Amino acid sequence: MKNYLKLVNFEFNRLAKLFAVLLGITFLAQIGGVIVLSKKYLNVANERIYEDMIPKAQFIAEFGQMNFLQVARSAFFMGPIALCIAGVAFYIFLIWYRDWFGKNTFIYRLLMLPTTRLNIFYAKLTNILLLTFGFVAFQIIFLPIETTVFKWMMPSEFRNDMNVIEILQSMPELSIIFPNSFLEFILYYGAGLMVVSVLFTAILLERSFKWKGIFAGIIYSLVAVAVLISPVLLHEFVLNGFFYPIELFLLEIVMGLIIIAGSIWMSAFLLKKKITV
Amino acid sequence: MKKYWKSTAIIAVIVISIGTFYINAALSAPEYPMFIIEKQSGQDQALGSLAVEGFYHETASMNYVNTNVTITSEGSEYNSRTFIDQIIGQPAPMIEDLQNEHRYFMRGKGLSTDSYFESDQMLAYAEATYSYGSMGPEDFTFDIGILDKQTNDTNAFTVEIPESLEIDYIYVEDVQVVDNVLHVITYNVLSNNNNNNVANYIYTIDLTKETVSSYEAVFTESEQQEDLDINTSLVRTNPKQANEQLLYLKTENKEIEDQESIIRIENLSKELISYNLKTKEKTIIDLGERLKENDISYYVDSTVYLTKINEQNLVVTPYQLEDQQFGNPYTIELSGETGEGHSPMIEVHEGKLYVTTRRMTDKINANVTMVDVKTGETLYKGEVITKEDKEDLDEFELYIHDISVR
Numbered sequence: 020m021k022n023y024l025k026l027v028n029f030e031f032n033r034l035a036k037l038f039a040v041l042l043g044i045t046f047l048a049q050i051g052g053v054i055v056l057s058k059k060y061l062n063v064a065n066e067r068i069y070e071d072m073i074p075k076a077q078f079i080a081e082f083g084q085m086n087f088l089q090v091a092r093s094a095f096f097m098g099p100i101a102l103c104i105a106g107v108a109f110y111i112f113l114i115w116y117r118d119w120f121g122k123n124t125f126i127y128r129l130l131m132l133p134t135t136r137l138n139i140f141y142a143k144l145t146n147i148l149l150l151t152f153g154f155v156a157f158q159i160i161f162l163p164i165e166t167t168v169f170k171w172m173m174p175s176e177f178r179n180d181m182n183v184i185e186i187l188q189s190m191p192e193l194s195i196i197f198p199n200s201f202l203e204f205i206l207y208y209g210a211g212l213m214v215v216s217v218l219f220t221a222i223l224l225e226r227s228f229k230w231k232g233i234f235a236g237i238i239y240s241l242v243a244v245a246v247l248i249s250p251v252l253l254h255e256f257v258l259n260g261f262f263y264p265i266e267l268f269l270l271e272i273v274m275g276l277i278i279i280a281g282s283i284w285m286s287a288f289l290l291k292k293k294i295t296v
Numbered sequence: 297m298k299k300y301w302k303s304t305a306i307i308a309v310i311v312i313s314i315g316t317f318y319i320n321a322a323l324s325a326p327e328y329p330m331f332i333i334e335k336q337s338g339q340d341q342a343l344g345s346l347a348v349e350g351f352y353h354e355t356a357s358m359n360y361v362n363t364n365v366t367i368t369s370e371g372s373e374y375n376s377r378t379f380i381d382q383i384i385g386q387p388a389p390m391i392e393d394l395q396n397e398h399r400y401f402m403r404g405k406g407l408s409t410d411s412y413f414e415s416d417q418m419l420a421y422a423e424a425t426y427s428y429g430s431m432g433p434e435d436f437t438f439d440i441g442i443l444d445k446q447t448n449d450t451n452a453f454t455v456e457i458p459e460s461l462e463i464d465y466i467y468v469e470d471v472q473v474v475d476n477v478l479h480v481i482t483y484n485v486l487s488n489n490n491n492n493n494v495a496n497y498i499y500t501i502d503l504t505k506e507t508v509s510s511y512e513a514v515f516t517e518s519e520q521q522e523d524l525d526i527n528t529s530l531v532r533t534n535p536k537q538a539n540e541q542l543l544y545l546k547t548e549n550k551e552i553e554d555q556e557s558i559i560r561i562e563n564l565s566k567e568l569i570s571y572n573l574k575t576k577e578k579t580i581i582d583l584g585e586r587l588k589e590n591d592i593s594y595y596v597d598s599t600v601y602l603t604k605i606n607e608q609n610l611v612v613t614p615y616q617l618e619d620q621q622f623g624n625p626y627t628i629e630l631s632g633e634t635g636e637g638h639s640p641m642i643e644v645h646e647g648k649l650y651v652t653t654r655r656m657t658d659k660i661n662a663n664v665t666m667v668d669v670k671t672g673e674t675l676y677k678g679e680v681i682t683k684e685d686k687e688d689l690d691e692f693e694l695y696i697h698d699i700s701v702r
Contacts, residue, residue: 027303028299028300028302028303031302031303031306032302032303035302038306149303149306149307149310152310152314153306153309153310155310155313155314156309156310156312156313156314157309157313159313159314159316159317160309160313182324183317183320184317184320184321184324197317199321199379200318200321200322200378200379201318201322202378202379202380203379204314204318206379258404259404260403260404260405261403261404262403263384263395263403264383264384264385265380265383265384268383
């Protein structure tokens with residue numbers, strides 16, 4: 020346990036820089052978006068009210084008040100989120116390959132540590148989770164800061180206030196990242212954990228058997244997909260809708276857990292017996 | 297410990313931030329008013345297990361989602377849209393009861409109450425299924441399931457629907473078992489030689505040979521005249537009710553375009569026709585002028601209930617099919633809105649007729665009345681009210697779409 024925690028901390032220190040940079044970009048771009056877009060709205064308002072002599076009330080009736088969703092749906096807001104998602108996706112591979120291709124083949128030292136090699140796998144998996152949840156957590160912290168800046172920028176008669184929960188619930192495009200209930204949070208990110216563990220196993224297969232391993236990795240991923248959808252296929256085509264929806268749902272959770280367990284077992288085997296430096 | 301500050305800090309941020317978010321999300325869940333059916337007159341327990349179902353909607357809110365609410369004399373229950381509820385789905389109360397009682401038999405069965413027939417001895421199920429071919433739906437078959445309630449034996453099989461090539465669409469409107477013969481009553485859309493027909497079919501299924509022993513198009517209407525619409529529809533009954541006689545209402549409507557090119561529909565004729573499943577005989581039921589003025593509201597125990605709205609009253613006229621006689625009409629006083637599109641909901645259950653008005657808002661209440669179906673004597677009168685003070689509530693609308701007595 021202690022060795023595992025040491026490894027987690029060690030890995031996290033290595034990715035802290037990337038994490039901090041992406042968070043910085045996110046914060047600056049989103050605050051920038053708030054400032055730019057509210058300025059834009061106010062400029063139009065000024066033009067219409069002071070140059071075209073339209074009464075304020077009429078302008079608001081025609082143009083509508085500005086709310087935070089207009090910022091949140093813009094590229095200033097969604098762009099950095101997409102960048103962070105891409106960052107996590109990229110790091111799933113980098114977290115392994117940097118140990119082989121970085122300076123002085125670091126994996127050699129990792130594998131030589133006096134602890135079970137599976138701890139390396141767990142530590143890397145934990146770090147992907149930390150990175151992802153870190154982004155989610157900081158986005159939840161950034162949002163109230165951004166809405167406060169929005170309030171400073173916009174006179175109250177021009178804006179329609181929303182709180183963080185209202186903003187996130189009005190954006191179905193973000194509901195996978197910020198699920199509406201804690202149960203969905205567990206399920207979605209549990210599914211994410213399953214995908215990462217399958218990808219890690221595929222990476223280890225490649226590291227163990229090189230070119231042949233890529234092929235094995237693809238096969239392994241396809242098998243995982245087949246296992247996952249097997250209850251649905253059985254239900255639809257063989258058993259004529261035998262299961263009640265709740266049973267099918269529980270079966271899917273069981274299948275997901277089987278895939279995670281299978282990946283861990285497979286990775287343990289590869290790390291112990293097959294991995295090459 | 298200093299070595300660990302970064303990972304410790306990030307874990308703390310994650311737990312606090314995401315934790316607070318979900319605690320707040322749970323606390324800020326929308327609050328809906330509590331509805332209850334309150335007695336105005338009548339016996340205390342008279343209403344029994346009547347449940348009124350409606351769509352609740354806050355008129356002023358940006359959210360156009362209707363929330364389904366079930367109201368009884370004990371209170372109201374909203375269908376929460378939680379993740380688990382969405383997975384389970386919301387089958388009709390009758391289907392839910394059947395799933396609880398006959399969990400194995402109900403596996404893989406459709407959710408339409410029209411597909412079921414229930415008596416003390418048996419539960420029968422028939423549903424039309426098809427596969428998607430290159431030319432649209434094809435290979436129409438009936439999925440049949442019979443459960444013997446005494447022995448718990450099930451008999452399930454599929455039979456091909458005859459003349460399946462001509463069928464474009466088929467819907468099972470009713471299932472009846474008369475003297476151990478299963479009848480599947482359907483509404484078919486047919487096409488042959490570019491002729492589109494709609495037809496009401498009855499398929500008789502032999503349960504021992506597992507075949508369709510006979511079938512008949514009871515009514516066929518071809519879609520020829522453009523502005524004339526002839527439609528024959530089955531008068532729906534309680535799915536738990538055994539009926540030897542089916543009732544069809546044939547209406548002829550004409551589209552009339554007036555000067556401002558507004559199309560309105562004029563009713564030319566209405567005809568009530570009964571079909572006997574045993575003798576396969578069709579009989580026109582002569583109701584005279586009454587049919588034209590009234591709606592056919594309910595058909596139970598070989599009595600048809602004709603209703604019409606007369607100012608604030610609902611006038612109910614029973615008609616006994618067997619002795620071909622009208623019973624004494626009675627009136628039920630309604631309050632609230634009874635205008636167009638808001639005809640009240642009517643349900644007959646064990647000799648009692650239940651009526652509710654359709655719409656309730658923060659200004660008008662919906663009312664619930666129960667009368668003796670034979671005499672028209674009022675047994676219970678009540679009102680749907682909110683437990684909260686109406687002045688504290690946002691503007692809302694409750695549209696009642698179903699009433700059921702379990």
